[in-house]
Amino acid sequence: MAESEKYEITVVPKASYVEDQSDPSKNQYVFAYTITVTNSGTIPAQLVSRHWVITDANNKVVEVKGLGVVGQQPLLKPGESFEYSSGTHLETAVGTMRGAYQMVAEDGKQFDAPIPPFTLSVPRILH
Numbered sequence: 001m002a003e004s005e006k007y008e009i010t011v012v013p014k015a016s017y018v019e020d021q022s023d024p025s026k027n028q029y030v031f032a033y034t035i036t037v038t039n040s041g042t043i044p045a046q047l048v049s050r051h052w053v054i055t056d057a058n059n060k061v062v063e064v065k066g067l068g069v070v071g072q073q074p075l076l077k078p079g080e081s082f083e084y085s086s087g088t089h090l091e092t093a094v095g096t097m098r099g100a101y102q103m104v105a106e107d108g109k110q111f112d113a114p115i116p117p118f119t120l121s122v123p124r125i126l127h
Helices: none
Strands: 009-017 030-040 045-056 061-067 081-090 092-103 110-123
Touching: 009 092, 030 061, 030 092, 045 081, 061 092, 081 092, 081 110
Parallel strands: none
Antiparallel strands: 009 030, 030 081, 045 061, 045 092, 092 110
């Protein structure tokens, strides 16, 4: 078995605009996102920290680093998933998020699980 298949985490993001918490007249746009993290590898691994890169339409970049997600550091056995929801705010109606989760496998190996880029957008802004 290839070493890379042993340490395989699949990350699926979904984002939505939170209209009732946003105020476009003040350049405040709030977005919620739900992330599903699945251990698609063959060894248990724990999500220990996160690194987000959030970019708005003005190319303003905010990086967020911290332990765990929503106060948890889930241990995922092969085939298990962990889903959580969180949110962010932008000064523009469109932006992107991407990043990585830092993982530690049961055998002690540390590796990153990439979070694919996803779009934050007010409905009907993008075609």
